Amino acid sequence: MTGRRRLTPLRPFRHLTATAVAGALLTSGCGVLPGSSGGSKEPVTVMTWSPERSPSGSPHAMAGVSAMAKAYARWVNAEGGINGHELRVITCDEGDTLLGAGRCAREAVKQDAVAVVGSYSRHGQAFMAPLEAAGIPYVGGYGASTEEFTSYNSYPVNGGQSALLAGNGKQLAAGCERVSLVRPDSISGDGMPPLLDTSLLESSRPKSLDILAPEEATSYDAQAAQALERTGDGCVTAVLGDRTETFFDSFRRLEPEGSGVRVSSVLGSVGQPLIDRTGGRNSPFEGAYVTGWYPDSNDSRWAAMRRVIRQFAFADNRVDPEDTGVQTTWIAYTVLRAVIEKIDAPQITAGKVSASLNRGTEVDTGGLTPVLRWRFKDMLGSSSYPRIINGRVTFQVVREGRLVADRKGFVDVSETLSDAQSIS
Structure with missing residues (x-):
């Protein structure tokens, strides 16, 4: 600087x-x-x-x-x-x-x-x-x-939550045959599947299974059961803001031992303070994939x-x-x-x-x-995100209760953000 x-x-x-x-x-x-x-x-x-x-x-x-x-x-x-x-x-x-x-x-x-x-x-x-x-x-x-x-x-x-969702799709596509997206049953939530799906389709993965969830629920047992039934041994990503913790509480409680399902989210819905508060290495987020905007908080930068x-x-x-x-x-x-x-x-x-x-x-x-x-x-200049200048994200994962880098460097999702408008 x-x-x-x-x-x-x-x-x-x-x-x-x-x-x-x-x-x-x-x-x-x-x-x-x-x-x-x-x-x-x-x-x-x-x-x-x-x-x-x-x-x-x-x-x-x-x-x-x-x-x-x-x-x-x-x-x-x-x-x-x-x-x-x-x-x-x-x-x-x-x-x-x-x-x-x-x-x-x-x-x-x-x-x-x-x-x-x-x-x-x-x-x-x-x-x-x-x-x-x-x-x-x-x-x-x-x-x-x-x-x-x-x-x-x-x-x-x-790049806001849009960049995180596009990046989350790229992160999950690398290791998930099938992805379920648990997202708010709202107008803002309706824009989430195209962003995730564009990245999945770019990697020849099928579109995500869309699971709607009420925004202010105190339990998500029904959505968790649906995700477990439909996902098989794939991945479940939940982007519910502060209610993401509530969903994964329900999910881990219903998940059969050895199910093989990987869980995922984005920063803003999951972060290190939440992981610490819910048990660290014993939290329901252990092993989760998380997409962020910046380097992980342990980074020397x-x-x-x-x-x-x-x-x-x-x-x-x-x-x-x-x-x-x-x-x-x-x-x-x-x-x-x-x-x-x-x-x-x-x-x-x-x-x-x-x-x-x-x-x-x-x-x-x-x-x-x-x-x-x-x-x-x-600027990206797309009709939906004309002011985005930074379309890069980072891939992180929760290991031993800490968010650490899952992949070095940034991943550019600018093209994905532009392409997502065609399937929205």
Whole structure:
């Protein structure tokens, strides 16, 4: 990444105290950043939102996203800011609701944010229009809403769930004669089979067996029994978000000993925190294939992020370096930093950020993704996913309770994403 600074070792307590005092002065408008040019460059204000305390019955809390953004700001400001600019991060709890997402977007406009960075929300229909009207770019969202891959105002860093499903098909095709897909009985779920099936057909495998599941069920015994009956000794992949755990509880309980069925999912439905919480090597996910966007969390390319979390998250247990939301936020702020350094101006505005991204500013994420840039010719350009620039995924597997690489490097599913529209 252009202009990347070396991480400093953890300072003694008295120095951290002095840094905290300096930070308080900056918040009140006094003092200058260490290493800055005497206040000649204006602060940069951005917003990050996520559901921190979801409403009763909603499981989509992602508090680590906003907490990671705050830790990132503490780090870069301790190092002198981004090219001399103090980074001011405003967070907003969107509560996993349409009203909350819209409220956070309006607050970003009110606070004159130059970008919304590294956020998580499923409600793009509520937040994207206010940002578009104000010209505030949406940089490196998690990929949980369709608008992130269709709006001219969005700059995604991954291919969303669509890329994961296309990649999951490729991963399963290598070793599964037959695949059952357990997915939500919903409009969003209806788009899943074509993505998985396109990859299976490319490898001369039959289409998946489509098993519909209610989104808010507390038991999936019927779907698990159906999957066991229809799959034989093939593979069962479940993409049910937070309910994936519930499905595999039912599946493992009904599965005959020695059945030979392999299980699978995608990151976002299954991740290391879930595996740890459900028993580690004794969890129902042991041996599962999992498709992700980034290298596995044990990969050395995450070392810089882990150091920042250790030194600047201050034991905030919401910031889990193995959480995909936290990882995406780190990558999104890496993009922001590269863009601000490229602009190199006393004042950073939303228009300048968008213009820099549109002109093709390159972002090196240290191998966590391919080099990112958002020129028109870099985008997938399909009618369903026009804003995708990174159609690559990783193959992982759960071994001894840990998600590890199942195949080295990235797998490009860009062509599959385009082809999937023809069978949808």
